[in-house]
Amino acid sequence: DAGVIQSPRHEVTEMGQEVTLRCKPISGHNSLFWYRQTMMRGLELLIYFNNNVPIDDSGMPEDRFSAKMPNASFSTLKIQPSEPRDSAVYFCASSLGAGSQETQYFGPGTRLLVL
Amino acid sequence: AQKVTQAQTEISVVEKEDVTLDCVYETRDTTYYLFWYKQPPSGELVFLIRRNSFDEQNEISGRYSWNFQKSTSSFNFTITASQVVDSAVYFCALSEALNSGYSTLTFGKGTMLLVSP
Numbered sequence: 001d002a003g004v005i006q007s008p009r010h011e012v013t014e015m016g017q018e019v020t021l022r023c024k025p026i027s028g029h030n031s032l033f034w035y036r037q038t039m040m041r042g043l044e045l046l047i048y049f050n051n052n053v054p055i056d057d058s059g060m061p062e063d064r065f066s067a068k069m070p071n072a073s074f075s076t077l078k079i080q081p082s083e084p085r086d087s088a089v090y091f092c093a094s095s096l097g098a099g100s101q102e103t104q105y106f107g108p109g110t111r112l113l114v115l
Numbered sequence: 116a117q118k119v120t121q122a123q124t125e126i127s128v129v130e131k132e133d134v135t136l137d138c139v140y141e142t143r144d145t146t147y148y149l150f151w152y153k154q155p156p157s158g159e160l161v162f163l164i165r166r167n168s169f170d171e172q173n174e175i176s177g178r179y180s181w182n183f184q185k186s187t188s189s190f191n192f193t194i195t196a197s198q199v200v201d202s203a204v205y206f207c208a209l210s211e212a213l214n215s216g217y218s219t220l221t222f223g224k225g226t227m228l229l230v231s232p
Contacts, residue, residue: 100218106160
């Protein structure tokens with residue numbers, strides 16, 4: 001069975017450019033999460049969706065970040081304009097449901113470097 | 116607020132040694148779930164185990180074992196006869212329900228385990 005799929009795996013861009021990260025959750029999973037991992041802050045939850053609806057975006061750093069989930073099998077995280085401090089690994093995860101008992105399964109991550 | 120503490124930032128062992136990774140958590144809920152994830156050098160996050168707050172039985176899976184002690188709010192992870200392939204960063208995480216019915220997962224800072232041959 002396919003796990004969570006993320007693309008691209010690596011992205012190098014210049015400051016000011018728009019960056020779009022993509023995620024395909026595990027089929028049948030209703031909840032989708034975007035995380036950011038840095039050495040300084042560890043793993044941070046940015047936003048999560050349930051049944052394609054954003055539930056909590058309080059972790060999104062600022063207005064430059066936006067996320068969408070147009071359907072059950074696709075989500076994007078966009079940074080516009082990008083800044084060097086956005087350099088991090090961005091993970092997408094999905095779970096069967098939204099309850100605390102649900103296990104989140106992670107994609108391989110997108111390693112973003114903003115020059 | 117929930118909090119997960121992994122006090123050991125880095126551990127180095129020699130192959131075949133046993134090693135225990137500590138995890139201490141804080142929560143006001145009586146129902147919650149604890150998780151361990153492994154992040155090998157390749158970078159992906161791999162789910163290892165989930166434990167609910169009502170099940171204090173220890174769990175063993177091959178060389179891996181987990182000790183859940185509700186009295187001390189700890190959920191420690193032991194690797195027996197460690198191998199080089201066990202080298203990774205290990206994360207402990209806590210999930211508890213929100214009033215909204217949803218839940219969030221809070222991760223510890225992780226423990227980097229280095230197993231030398």
